[in-house]
Every structure is written in structure tokens, then in C-alpha cells.
Amino acid sequence: MEFFLKLGQVGQHLPMLMRASVVNLELLGALLVIGFLIGTLVALLQVYGGRVLSTGASVYEWVFRSIPALVLLFLFYYGPSHFGLDIQSFLAASLALGFRSSAYQSQIFRGAIQAIPSGQMMAARALGMSKLSAIRHVILPQAFRLAIPGWSNEYSSVVKDTTLAYAVTLNEIMRYAKTIMDRQYDLAMATFIVVALVFLVFTYSGNALLGLVERRFRIPGLQMPGATGAVL
Amino acid sequence: MREGTMDALLLVEDIHKRYGKEEVLKGVSFQLQKGETKVIIGPSGTGKSTLLRCINRLTEPDRGRVWLEGVEVTSRKVDINRIRAQIGFVFQDFNLFTHLAALDNVRLGPMRVLGMRRDQATKLAREELARVGLAGKEDAFPAQLSGGQQQRVSIARALAMNPKLILFDEPTSALDPELIGEVLEVMIQLAKDGMTMIVVTHEMGFARSVADEIIFMEKGVIVEQGPPAQLFSAPRHPRTAEFLSKITELYGETEG
Amino acid sequence: MSGFYFEWSFLPKLAQGLLLTVEITGACIAFGFVLGVLLALGRVYGGRLISIPCGIYIHFFRGTPLLTQLFIVYFGLPNWGIQLSAFLSGVLALGLNTAAYQAEYFRGAIQAVKRGQMMAARSLGMSRIQAIRSVILPQAFRIVIPSWSNELILMLKYSSIVYSIALLDLMGMGKRIAARNFNYFEVFVVVALFYLVLVLALSQSLRWLERRVRVPGLGAPGLR
Ligand SMILES: Nc1ncnc2c1ncn2[C@@H]1O[C@H](COP(=O)(O)OP(=O)(O)OP(=O)(O)O)[C@@H](O)[C@H]1O
Numbered sequence: 001m002e003f004f005l006k007l008g009q010v011g012q013h014l015p016m017l018m019r020a021s022v023v024n025l026e027l028l029g030a031l032l033v034i035g036f037l038i039g040t041l042v043a044l045l046q047v048y049g050g051r052v053l054s055t056g057a058s059v060y061e062w063v064f065r066s067i068p069a070l071v072l073l074f075l076f077y078y079g080p081s082h083f084g085l086d087i088q089s090f091l092a093a094s095l096a097l098g099f100r101s102s103a104y105q106s107q108i109f110r111g112a113i114q115a116i117p118s119g120q121m122m123a124a125r126a127l128g129m130s131k132l133s134a135i136r137h138v139i140l141p142q143a144f145r146l147a148i149p150g151w152s153n154e155y156s157s158v159v160k161d162t163t164l165a166y167a168v169t170l171n172e173i174m175r176y177a178k179t180i181m182d183r184q185y186d187l188a189m190a191t192f193i194v195v196a197l198v199f200l201v202f203t204y205s206g207n208a209l210l211g212l213v214e215r216r217f218r219i220p221g222l223q224m225p226g227a228t229g230a231v232l
Numbered sequence: 233m234r235e236g237t238m239d240a241l242l243l244v245e246d247i248h249k250r251y252g253k254e255e256v257l258k259g260v261s262f263q264l265q266k267g268e269t270k271v272i273i274g275p276s277g278t279g280k281s282t283l284l285r286c287i288n289r290l291t292e293p294d295r296g297r298v299w300l301e302g303v304e305v306t307s308r309k310v311d312i313n314r315i316r317a318q319i320g321f322v323f324q325d326f327n328l329f330t331h332l333a334a335l336d337n338v339r340l341g342p343m344r345v346l347g348m349r350r351d352q353a354t355k356l357a358r359e360e361l362a363r364v365g366l367a368g369k370e371d372a373f374p375a376q377l378s379g380g381q382q383q384r385v386s387i388a389r390a391l392a393m394n395p396k397l398i399l400f401d402e403p404t405s406a407l408d409p410e411l412i413g414e415v416l417e418v419m420i421q422l423a424k425d426g427m428t429m430i431v432v433t434h435e436m437g438f439a440r441s442v443a444d445e446i447i448f449m450e451k452g453v454i455v456e457q458g459p460p461a462q463l464f465s466a467p468r469h470p471r472t473a474e475f476l477s478k479i480t481e482l483y484g485e486t487e488g
Numbered sequence: 489m490s491g492f493y494f495e496w497s498f499l500p501k502l503a504q505g506l507l508l509t510v511e512i513t514g515a516c517i518a519f520g521f522v523l524g525v526l527l528a529l530g531r532v533y534g535g536r537l538i539s540i541p542c543g544i545y546i547h548f549f550r551g552t553p554l555l556t557q558l559f560i561v562y563f564g565l566p567n568w569g570i571q572l573s574a575f576l577s578g579v580l581a582l583g584l585n586t587a588a589y590q591a592e593y594f595r596g597a598i599q600a601v602k603r604g605q606m607m608a609a610r611s612l613g614m615s616r617i618q619a620i621r622s623v624i625l626p627q628a629f630r631i632v633i634p635s636w637s638n639e640l641i642l643m644l645k646y647s648s649i650v651y652s653i654a655l656l657d658l659m660g661m662g663k664r665i666a667a668r669n670f671n672y673f674e675v676f677v678v679v680a681l682f683y684l685v686l687v688l689a690l691s692q693s694l695r696w697l698e699r700r701v702r703v704p705g706l707g708a709p710g711l712r
């Protein structure tokens with residue numbers, strides 16, 4: 001009962017919490033875009049690059065998958081100043097989490113590219129399309145569609161990871177929640193529960209949206225091998 | 233260039249290809265005149281598909297040369313994409329672009345390779361689809377079409393590039409028997425219209441009635457070649473006779 | 489611009505932190521394993537009354553940030569009169585979190601065991617629980633190893649989060665050393681290397697384990 005009273009008190013902070021959560025969403029957008037662009041490139045290098053390029057891409061992927069997000073955040077936040085450069089916490093967080101996400105996204109895209117039958121590339125080349133043109137007009141449009149379910153998982157995971165940017169003093173929702181708690185310690189539980197609920201909304205609405213996107217772009221006959229679902 | 237080959241549309245000379253230890257093609261040569269239909273037959277694993285793919289270098293031959301209208305296809309300096317744009321290829325399992333509707337499958341090449349304007353390419357694609365009897369199927373995705381329809385779309389896709397010749401690699405082998413006829417019909421009409429074609433097939437009826445010349449290949453070499461009448465009635469090589477009797481037993485002589 | 493000066497005398501300190509990282513990871517994985525199996529069984533075999541709460545638990549812990557969960561346990565629970573040490577809070581929060589993920593992997597694996605297996609076991613006269621224990625779970629555990637290995641490695645990395653409640657794990661120790669000497673970059677390059685080696689060693693051993701317990705014919709169809 002008392003807890004609901006506390007929730008009510010936290011409710012007064014809700015507008016500010018939501019404003020802080022916009023920072024999380026901005027960070028999410030930035031890191032997803034960075035991760036998408038680099039992840040696509042890394043996947044393409046792994047599949048179509050020569051020996052050297054594909055090995056390099058794999059090493060990149062392994063390194064960014066193996067170092068904890070928090071360590072990456074610190075490296076990107078304190079690293080540049082070591083070389084005499086100033087970096088904003090938002091940029092540092094976008095880069096750290098974006099590179100990290102690119103390593104995970106590249107794995108998703110690579111799986112999708114490899115699931116496309118080799119005849120697709122062959123047919124495109126037989127028409128006289130260059131490899132790049134075939135990748136752009138035949139391979140990627142299929143791969144991106146196949147990657148949506150895997151990409152939804154990545155979304156679910158990084159949307160929550162935006163809270164880690166708290167560590168590099170970004171004024172996102174967890175940092176704001178902590179200041180509420182610092183002012184009024186008995187609100188700790190209620191505050192963090194509210195934050196958790198906010199993320200439940202982010203996670204599930206994001207997934208629902210991606211589900212819509214998947215259905216919108218679904219094409220009969222185009223699916224991951226082993227995937228269930230009607231062909232027509 | 234060799235003597236007597238000036239008028240050949242396609243000249244294939246001494247093609248060799250090896251996969252690991254196995255030499256799949258052991259020196260194959262032939263030529264093709266404009267408007268000619270050549271049918272290649274032979275047992276499985278003989279290198280027929282490999283040979284077709286060597287012609288437009290989807291597979292890189294180890295040795296030997298190919299000329300298309302006097303341009304050396306196998307030259308290192310040639311822009312192979314430009315050559316491929318002039319050579320249609322029809323695959324056994326269609327390989328239609330899964331994510332594109334029939335119309336988009338047919339106009340992708342003209343737009344992206346030939347640089348044709350969208351409206352022009354659309355018009356062309358509609359015409360080619362109509363030509364293979366698929367007017368009205370423009371918006372269907374490959375998965376929504378029967379095998380025979382898919383193969384006809386893929387023929388339209390090849391035709392839309394206005395190719396100098398079309399290579400067919402067992403175009404009816406993946407089809408249910410009742411769908412073979414509709415594809416053969418399209419191919420027969422193409423031959424009549426003067427399209428230059430090389431067709432790998434087991435359809436002896438088609439070979440007999442449409443081919444100007446039949447090539448019998450085995451184990452990476454051409455065993456015998458000649459007009460159908462001669463090959464069917466008086467094969468010079470015992471292996472040819474053996475193969476022909478076996479294949480007619482197996483596939484019958486369905487006419488297209 | 490400056491060069492790379494790392495005070496190598498910090499290494500023993502970092503090794504100490506590494507030990508705590510390993511302890512916390514091991515403890516939370518073990519706790520999460522037990523709870524995860526129970527949740528999965530509840531999801532698959534429990535009636536509605538059990539299955540739905542298990543589902544809500546799983547959705548909550550998979551849908552909210554680990555950092556928030558950690559703060560709920562460490563800062564929130566004392567509001568309700570439950571005061572846990574930082575170490576226990578860390579293990580509990582990480583364990584509750586990984587339990588939800590492990591539960592989903594186990595559920596997938598249990599459902600991937602062929603239906604006939606349960607029927608065959610029951611036809612031998614085994615009770616449902618006996619069948620689950622001696623026929624279903626042994627197969628499910630083998631099927632689940634690849635995804636479970638991923639989860640273990642993921643938790644090893646996420647355990648770094650406990651630095652935020654002042655624990656001196658590898659991350660926390662690095663932060664402390666760096667803050668004292670203000671050489672964040674050098675220290676965290678070394679910390680990153682520690683994690684790289686740790687992850688490499690762990691993934692190699694897990695791969696070895698996977699080969700050891702492999703049973704012919706028992707794969708994970710469509711499950712990675
Ligand atoms: N990419 C490849 N890598 C390795 N071996 C290959 C490859 N492509 C073909 N081969 C081998 O080369 C040989 C000839 O293959 P090819 O497909 O050209 O035969 P084919 O005459 O078309 O047979 P079919 O009638 O079965 O289509 C076969 O033994 C095949 O296994």
C-alpha cells in the first residue's frame with residue numbers, strides 16, 4: 001500500500017524521467033544506425049571479401065563482441081582525451097555501443113546473406129550485373145528482410161544497454177533516477193520500478209513495430225531455411 | 233582468328249576445366265552460327281553445365297578461348313559484365329529473384345545493366361512476359377507461380393536483355409512432367425523466330441525437331457556431333473547409340 | 489599526446505578483480521541455472537496457474553535493463569527492509585536476470601526433444617516427473633549447450649556492471665586504479681585485454697565441453 005504512495009510521489013518526477021528517457025532513445029537511434037552501417041559492411045566483407053578482408057572483419061567482430069560494453073564505453077570516453085581530443089559523452093556512448101552493436105548485427109546479416117541460395121547471385125551475374133550491383137539489388141534486399149527477426153533481438157538487447165551510458169555521465173534515465181533516489185532515499189524502489197516499466201514499454205512496442213515492418217515487407221517464398229510459416 | 237570462323241556468332245575453342253583432381257572438361261571446341269539452335273546431350277556429370285558456364289565465365293575456364301562475334305570473351309581485358317549482358321542464361325532451377333515480382337524480375341536487367349529508363353523497361357518487360365504467355369502475371373512473386381511459369385519468366389528475363397544468344401541449362405529438368413510442354417513450346421517458338429540458342433536437355437523430341445545440330449558429350453569431351461537425322465539414325469560412335477537408346481527409354485520422346 | 493605507460497605493479501590488483509569477476513559470474517550462472525530450469529519446467533509442464541507467472545517473470549527480466557534490476561535489488565530492496573551485501577546483491581540481480589534468459593533456452597530445448605521420447609518413457613511405466621528427470625532433461629541439456637554457452641559468456645561480460653555498486657571486480661578494480669592515477673585509457677586497454685583472454689579461454693573450454701558430451705543423433709534442429 002505504502003509502495004503505491006511512493007509510486008505516486010515518483011509520478012511527479014515522471015515528466016522529467018520521460019525527458020531523460022528521450023536521451024536513451026536518441027542514443028538508441030544513433031547506435032543502431034552506426035551498428036547497421038558498419039555491421040552490413042562487416043558482413044559483406046566476411047562473405048565477399050578476400051582472405052585478408054574477411055579475416056580482418058572477423059577479428060573486428062570478435063573483439064567488439066568480447067569486450068564488455070562498459071569497458072568499451074570507458075575506452076571511448078577516456079581514450080580520445082588521452083590523445084588530446086575532447087569527446088562528448090553522447091558521442092562516446094554512440095560510438096562505443098554502435099561499434100559493439102555492429103559486431104552483433106554483422107553476425108545477423110552474415111547469417112541472412114549466407115541463407116540466400118547461391119543461384120541468386122549467379123543469376124544476377126549472368127545478366128551482366130557487377131558484383132556490387134548484384135549485392136545491392138538482389139542480395140541485400142533479401143538479406144535485410146531475412147534479418148528482421150534477428151535484428152529485433154538485437155534491438156531488444158541494445159535498447160536496455162543504453163542505460164549503461166550512465167557510466168560515462170550521460171544524462172539518461174538511470175542517471176536521473178539515481179538523482180531522485182539521492183534526494184529521497186525511500187523512493188529508490190518505486191523509482192527504479194518505474195524505470196523498468198518504461199523499458200518494458202520500449203522493448204515491447206519496439207518489437208511490435210518491427211513485427212509490423214516484417215509483415216509489411218514480407219514476400220512469399222522468402223524466408224530463412226527451416227523457418228515455419230505459410231509460403232503464400 | 234581462325235579461317236572459316238569469321239561468320240560464327242560464337243566460337244568455343246579447346247576449353248579445359250578441372251575441379252580438384254577431376255578434369256571435367258578436357259578440351260571442348262565447337263562453333264555456333266547466328267540463328268542456329270544447338271542441343272547438347274550427354275550423361276550426368278559429363279560437364280555440360282560447366283561448359284555452358286564457361287561460355288559466359290560464370291565459371292572461369294582453366295584453358296581455352298571463347299569468342300562472341302569476334303570479341304574474345306576469355307580475354308583478361310574484356311568487361312565481362314558487358315559480354316554477359318549479351319548472353320542470356322536460363323537455369324535448371326530458374327533462379328528467379330525471390331524478392332521481386334515477375335515484372336521486376338524481367339526489368340531489373342534492362343534497368344540496372346542496360347541503363348534503360350523505368351517506363352521503357354516496364355513496357356519491354358510486359359511485352360516479354362506476354363511473349364512467353366504470362367500476361368497478367370506481372371505482379372506475382374516467384375513463389376506464387378508454378379515451375380513452368382517460373383521458367384517462362386526466367387526466359388522472359390533473358391529475352392528482355394535482347395541477347396545475341398541464350399544458353400539453356402536443362403530448362404525442363406526441374407519441372408513436373410505436365411509443365412514441361414509449356415516451356416518447350418516457348419523455346420520452339422524462339423527457335424522459329426531465329427534466336428540463337430544452346431540447349432542442354434534430355435528432351436529428345438525437342439532435340440530431334442528443333443536442333444540444327446546435336447552435340448553428344450561424355451566425360452568432358454565431345455564424342456560426336458551432327459544434324460539430328462544423322463545422329464539418331466546413323467550414329468558414328470557406339471557410345472552415342474547406346475546413350476540415345478537409353479535416354480529415349482528413360483524419357484520417352486515427348487514432343488514439345 | 490602521450491605514450492602508453494601502464495604501471496605493471498597494478499597487475500596483481502587486476503588479477504584480484506578478475507577473481508571476483510569469475511566468482512560472481514560462476515555464482516550467478518549457477519543460481520540462474522537452477523531457477524531457469526524450474527521456470528522452464530513451469531512454462532512447459534505447469535498448468536496455467538504456474539505457467540503464466542513464470543511467463544510474466546521471464547518477460548519482466550528480459551524486457552528491462554540489467555542495471556535497473558541491479559539497482560532495484562541493491563538500492564530498492566532496503567526500502568522494504570531487505571538489506572543485502574553488495575556481493576549478494578550483484579549475484580542475486582545477475583542471477584535473476586540470467587534465469588529468465590536461461591529459462592527460454594531450456595524451454596526451447598525441452599520442446600525440441602521429440603514427442604515420442606516422453607511417450608516411450610511413460611510406456612515404460614515412468615511417472616511424468618521421472619520421465620522429465622531421466623529422459624527429457626538429459627537430452628534438453630545437451631541440446632541447450634550452444635545457447636547456454638553464449639549466455640555464460642554474455643554474463644561474464646555483463647558482470648562488469650557490479651562495479652556500479654562499488655564492487656571491485658575486474659571492471660571496478662580498473663576504475664579504482666584509473667581514478668587514482670587518472671590514466672583511464674591505459675588501465676582500460678589492459679582491462680579489455682583481460683576480458684578478451686577470459687572470453688577466449690571460456691569459449692574454448694565450452695567448445696571442448698560441447699564435444700565431450702555430444703551424443704550422436706542428438707542435435708538442435710533449428711536451434712542455435
Ligand atoms: N563448383 C564445383 N566444384 C567442384 N566440382 C564441381 C563443381 N561444379 C561441377 N563439379 C563437378 O564437375 C562434374 C561435371 O559437372 P556438371 O554439372 O558440369 O555436369 P553435367 O554434365 O551438367 O551433369 P548433369 O546432367 O547432372 O547436370 C561433376 O562431377 C561435378 O561434381
Ligand SMILES: [Mg+2]
Nearest residue numbers: 280281282402
Ligand atoms: Mg548440369
